[in-house]
Amino acid sequence: DAGITQSPRHKVTETGTPVTLRCHQTENHRYMYWYRQDPGHGLRLIHYSYGVKDTDKGEVSDGYSVSRSKTEDFLLTLESATSSQTSVYFCATGSGTYGYTFGSGTRLTVV
Amino acid sequence: KQEVTQIPAALSVPEGENLVLNCSFTDSAIYNLQWFRQDPGKGLTSLLLIQSSQREQTSGRLNASLDKSSGRSTLYIAASQPGDSATYLCAVIKNTLGNEKLTFGTGTRLTIIP
Numbered sequence: 001d002a003g004i005t006q007s008p009r010h011k012v013t014e015t016g017t018p019v020t021l022r023c024h025q026t027e028n029h030r031y032m033y034w035y036r037q038d039p040g041h042g043l044r045l046i047h048y049s050y051g052v053k054d055t056d057k058g059e060v061s062d063g064y065s066v067s068r069s070k071t072e073d074f075l076l077t078l079e080s081a082t083s084s085q086t087s088v089y090f091c092a093t094g095s096g097t098y099g100y101t102f103g104s105g106t107r108l109t110v111v
Numbered sequence: 112k113q114e115v116t117q118i119p120a121a122l123s124v125p126e127g128e129n130l131v132l133n134c135s136f137t138d139s140a141i142y143n144l145q146w147f148r149q150d151p152g153k154g155l156t157s158l159l160l161i162q163s164s165q166r167e168q169t170s171g172r173l174n175a176s177l178d179k180s181s182g183r184s185t186l187y188i189a190a191s192q193p194g195d196s197a198t199y200l201c202a203v204i205k206n207t208l209g210n211e212k213l214t215f216g217t218g219t220r221l222t223i224i225p
Contacts, residue, residue: 031211033213045214050209099143100202100213105154
């Protein structure tokens with residue numbers, strides 16, 4: 001969907017290094033989310049934001065931090081990447097009234 | 112804690128058949144419910160959004176129903192086609208004190224056999 005983009009699309013990183021994933025939306029939505037998707041676990045919420053500088057933890061937030069300094073950008077940071085964080089990461093934005101849209105995902109491999 | 116279950120986990124049907132996918136949730140105090148499809152290696156594509164005040168929503172060959180009181184939603188696909196093969200996910204949207212969260216089921220992997 002043209003209204004939401006994620007970068008990078010693919011990344012390979014070494015254990016212990018910091019990694020930042022970016023989500024950018026052009027629709028001026030209040031809500032933004034980061035999910036990870038793993039086989040057997042489905043989509044799990046990492047962190048979410050309900051406005052600039054307003055963020056909260058999801059169900060699998062350990063090892064992750066987020067920042068939202070502008071409405072359009074929501075950054076997910078792995079402070080010190082571990083192999084268990086190898087996953088596909090999805091960003092979402094929208095509203096419950098009109099529906100949510102997902103980005104194309106970032107495939108992260110930690111070696 | 113909201114739990115969302117989708118049954119069956121996988122389904123294979125011949126082309127042309129009608130089929131029903133199920134989604135159940137434990138907390139009926141939901142805002143809305145959204146159905147998505149996901150093709151292998153791709154992101155999620157929205158199919159239908161059902162408002163909590165609605166009982167049905169239709170888009171082409173797709174029809175989604177919602178029964179909040181029983182904690183159930185179904186996605187009906189008419190005259191299935193090979194292009195319908197994908198994983199289908201339901202997401203329950205809950206609004207608590209103005210903050211919204213989506214909780215997903217683990218999906219139904221659908222294969223349409225030509």
